[in-house]
Amino acid sequence: MDLFRVEKKATGSRARLGRVRSSHGEFATPAFMPVGTKAAVKGLITAQLLELGTSVVLANTYHLYLRPGSDLIRQLGGLHHFMNWNGPILTDSGGYQVFSLSDLRKVTAEGVRFKSHLDGSEHQFTPELSIAVQRDLGSDLVMVLDDCPPYPIEEESVKRSLEITHHWAERCRNAELNPGQALLGIVQGSTYPHLREESAKTLVQIGFEGYAIGGLSLGESRELKTEMVDAVVQNLPEESVHYLMGVGTPEEILSAVSLGIDLFDCVLPTRNARNGYLFTSQGPLVIKQSRYRDDSSPIDPDCDCYVCKHYSRAYLRHLFISKEMNSAILNTWHNVHFYLRWMEKIRESIANDTFEELKNAVSCC
């Protein structure tokens, strides 16, 4: 069974409709994965994720390895059962979290040593361990361990880092997976187009069920990011799934879809919700602002989500100002709904051959 199938290509760009098939069901692409770092999408329980039409979620190997432990999750029947999510799950490899969260990160050819951000305990991730952890978790889409260099960084350091990333990718490829698990390679190369190209080609030669682009959204300009995505996708098999890690705003997603990206994850809809930052068809809305004090209208008059159908901006402002946890719950509901409907709109536009119109209508892309 192929992991991915392109179902329709847009005219005028590399945008495409596709379908991912996993042992826990299929989903249409371009798709957005809500982030459930610690085996929970903050603020949404499974019944709500399903009601929102969530098709796939992401969880973090780094966090679950440290707590509660992937061995425990395996004993308890795997991550799907543990978190009561029977749809597809993608787990990242821990490479990015070791880079962004832990102390004392030391990379060698063997692996990466780091101190837990929870208790300072020392650990080492090797490619084999990262895969073993993801086997314990039993996710459907497994990511290779990669080395994430900071940004900006000089070319020689990126070259050294890429050697390690490619060496690890090969070791991950050789590691055992559970039946039904698919392995995705991660293209690195910072903001050097020829290194991105080289990384893509190297990974394709190793051969993965899909390819991700890592190491972006670290502070580089939007133009550079677009250039890198473009350089990578041109060197990936068209018939494989393309995943842009950690991206992004609705506009960035639209732009990346036009470059041929199929899969996205980002904490923006959930984290911003907790900070009272709401996505709407008219642009962002910061709910704490006093202008919403007596505003009886919904967050977004064009939105048909549960929150917009039942609650006013004034009420949501009251919850936020009062630090009520229902503020985070309702805001998250709306933002995730916004993202999932945005992906639906993108898919519909490709299906109807109106993707270019949608893209042109969004001025910032």
Next chain:
Amino acid sequence: MDLFRVEKKATGSRARLGRVRSSHGEFATPAFMPVGTKAAVKGLITAQLLELGTSVVLANTYHLYLRPGSDLIRQLGGLHHFMNWNGPILTDSGGYQVFSLSDLRKVTAEGVRFKSHLDGSEHQFTPELSIAVQRDLGSDLVMVLDDCPPYPIEEESVKRSLEITHHWAERCRNAELNPGQALLGIVQGSTYPHLREESAKTLVQIGFEGYAIGGLSLGESRELKTEMVDAVVQNLPEESVHYLMGVGTPEEILSAVSLGIDLFDCVLPTRNARNGYLFTSQGPLVIKQSRYRDDSSPIDPDCDCYVCKHYSRAYLRHLFISKEMNSAILNTWHNVHFYLRWMEKIRESIANDTFEELKNAVSCC
């Protein structure tokens, strides 16, 4: 339209089945009201409250008066519309919160001056203002403003306090209500049976649609509490609704039902949930305990709630230890379900004439 009707009396105790009718629907008693202090039951949105079978909720005049302001809630269509709860709402009068939360509380015959716990601003609640605020909120069951003395307290002080409470009750009775709003008096008298009796008689003479018992659960013994409830209920009209404010544990509720109480509210199921303290048919369960680390069983094997059907103790412990907000959401769901099913069980036992058996089966009552 009468607020309350007794539908069946138990044999062997004063327990009774009843029905409260309000402009926002009816509900069966004995009933438990989840607490939505700031116009939100923490952790549960309306769809979930309805799924749990919640029939009536409580909100707090003190909190909503201070923030966002009851005038604002009136402008926005009243509390039902504001918080998206179309069922019955009871609002307390603010008397207890002024006593328990605010600084510089000064009681005179006119009213009570206090400083907001939010910003130290000075305010005065008079009986007329408390009713006006509750008119703005548009609740179905309105409480009179009362003076809540601390515990323990000497008899002479209680007598002075009672005079004020009764004077305020009369002024509340004379204040204008919205059509359809019912007013409940509050019996005080600390732990002096003859003062409780006097207070009940005085309030009955003034005449209210229902009667509440305030000023208990302040540290007095369970025996004293039982004695006070007993002394009060014997002096209330049998055909009026009897509400024991701020009580209590499942066992305390059962005991109070046997004394003739119909209505309860308490933060225990919601607050304890956030602290990881769960109610089960086998007694309390503290989810953070390490013995639940790898426990694949549900919170309560005898519970049929969404949480018990879908999540293990090990997962709920992980969420709690990881400080994930879904911990509070799922724990609250379970605890409120437990309380509502407990009330259902009590009602069924009265209907089937097995209330005494239920009561005897619960050893602690």
